[in-house]
Amino acid sequence: MKRVLIIGNSGGIGSAVQAALQAKGHAVTGVSRSGDGLDVTSEASVRGVIGSLEGPFDWVLVATGALEIDGGAPEKSLASLSARTMQDQFALNAMGPMLVLKHALPLLPKDNPAVFAALSARVGSIGDNRLGGWYSYRAAKAALNQLMHGAAIELARTHKQLACVCLHPGTVATPFTEKYLGRHPAVPAPQAAARLIEVMASLTAKDTGRFLDYAGKEIPW
Template sequence: MAEPASIAVVVGVAGGLGGALARTLGAQGRYDLVVGLARRRPADWPNSPEWPFIETDIQNEDDLLAAAQVLRALGSLDRVVVATGLLHGEGVAPEKTMRSLDAATLTRLFAVNAVAPALIAKHLLPLTPKDRPSVFAALSARVGSISDNRLGGWYGYRASKAALNMLIATLAIEHRRTRPLGVCVALHPGTVLTDLSAPFRKGGADDTSFIPARSAQALVELMDRLGADDNGGFFAWDGSRIEW
């Protein structure tokens, strides 16, 4: 009987960190397929049967359902990494004061940072194997930790990432019931030198900021070390636990 295909999925491969995560996972040589999901195919995405790409709008549940159907036909998913997120953009900027709070902006941040990953989990967690270890990881942020919030500000981003953390913790409880070897976690990638962090960096890389390849390598090494007892955890890129 043939061994089941080993499959890694990265959601958000059009972003700097998502693309780096896919390349890092591919370089390990342990996966038969590295599947990318995003609204647009990256220009440098490999044109290879071992690197399928599925055009997907994560805010459209019909798209997620269609992507899940494609993935189900490929086999069980050993690793799923959700590398999507919104901090700033057209009409969206981190709030410095409560006077800047805006309902539409808050709704958009929650839609991207919390609702979309939850729906991704809804459709992809059931595709993880029941008889061997797996990892489902969503990229969160340390600023989403309520216990660690000492500076204030960034209301919408903090709150939407805190919501993501609660969703992951709750998903992990249900996930354990049918997949005791599975791990469902939230990960803080550090300050990564991508478009997401660009407006908020005062200089180049330092000891607390990373190029995407460095962050991706640290995150992949961390995920490789996770075991069933880590299910439902919130971890920084260096493996340290972050308080909720």
């Protein structure tokens, strides 16, 4: 049995991962904005909520994030850029998971295998960007990838059995994506959850710092 902490367990993917793990008999602790008042863009909030938890946890999954924040939809052109949207995207999708990592670190074992995973997105890949657009969301996820990669290097010195990774869950049919699916194929949240759990279960310290998709395949930075 694993002890698992899910940040954002009220969302489509987070709730599906929690349900799947609990069905397998794992002990899951979930926290969210709606259930616990957790605001990952506020360090005081992150410190307060995560500081109240008791570890250690074998896995920590950050499943927070948003494509659209306060009406700031993904941009189709430079003309749509706004400083507010860029700031909001960075705060939620890049800064948030890193604040969680900072304050969840005492809950991760130093001498046993563990996983810290943050949900990223393929559109955050610079090398895979062939369509343009979605400037703020893409940039925030690219920033998250860089921040997590840097943290993995640092934590390899202190948490030698930790895999610190970014995971792309695929296009998942949730309220998060419903306005933007169009003709893109999407998978139900329970299927996405099963794939993510399979990838996380396969991770070892040798995988730390990687950016992987739902099948465990490398995504270019």
